[in-house]
Amino acid sequence: MTDLSNALATVSADLQSLDLTPENEAIRLIEAEIARLNQAIGAAQHRCGEIDAEQSELRHPELQGAAIANALLAEIPAREVSANTRKEDDLREERKGLYSGIRELRERVRAEEQKLPAIRQQALERVRSLAAPLVAALQDEAQDAAARITEAYAALAALSFTAGAGRLEERAASAAVAGIFDGRLLMGHAVPVPDDIDAVLSQLANKGAALPFRRLSQISPPTR
Incomplete structure (x- = not known):
């Protein structure tokens, strides 16, 4: 056999027996974590949509200061005015917290995604090392x-x-x-x-x- 024939046979056998189980398992865990994070993001976004719907149903949203005074002068019951105001404030704070959580979750997704290239590069380096005799031939x-x-x-x-x-x-x-x-x-x-x-x-x-x-x-x- 020529040097090239020997290299072809050797590299073919080495590549066939190459076991990338550690790299594949690491990627599987990362992708599972990304899926879990994205599911949480989806749930938070869904709740934000519900908050938007609830706010649109309030009869007197954003009643503050002069607006509250005008509502009272219009003989809207004080209990209703203050209840709507508290409800609106609560929803606003909840949505603010959800947006903050979504930003954090997206950062975690990016952090997980940034781990993938290094793992794939590690696998490629192993292949490159095994292929070296064929490259030389x-x-x-x-x-x-x-x-x-x-x-x-x-x-x-x-x-x-x-x-x-x-x-x-x-x-x-x-x-x-x-x-x-x-x-x-x-x-x-x-x-x-x-x-x-x-x-x-x-x-x-x-x-x-x-x-x-x-x-x-x-x-x-x-x-x-």
């Missing part, structure tokens, strides 16, 4: 392929320079090689022309004035 494969592409480009560049052949193909390969060096998949300042290509082109060395011979031994990596 694929990097080797990519570098080998990049080296072959770069060698082919150098050969095309030599053919184009010396024999005037393959110029379109050279330009196409140039873009690929530029990406290889820009992405630092390969490092270096010059790419040698393959020996076998140099040997083939050397057959043109003594063809006379009709074909001046130009030899290219290496090329600089192209840039985008």
Whole structure:
């Protein structure tokens, strides 16, 4: 088996046996707590709606100061005026307390939600560690392929320079090689022309004035 085949088999087995029970249980508990908090928020919001309905049913809401005096002058019984006022005050205070509780509950929901990314990141780190051998094997494969592409480009560049052949193909390969060096998949300042290509082109060395011979031994990596 090749290194890549070994890495595929090893990483596949490791990922299959990966047990994320601790992380999943932690998330389950957090989500259960979030659900409990949201249920409490819903109950508080429902009560706020009931308070709004009760306030709308009061015949004399918000009777304070001059408004109370006017109500008394209108011969509304003092007991009814004060009862409505107390009821309105009680409802207002209750709703104020509910709003405060809802804000606190929402803060707790946010605090619980903020725990989730760290747990998921922990699980991802475990996967990343197990996948490292496959990453390394694929990097080797990519570098080998990049080296072959770069060698082919150098050969095309030599053919184009010396024999005037393959110029379109050279330009196409140039873009690929530029990406290889820009992405630092390969490092270096010059790419040698393959020996076998140099040997083939050397057959043109003594063809006379009709074909001046130009030899290219290496090329600089192209840039985008």
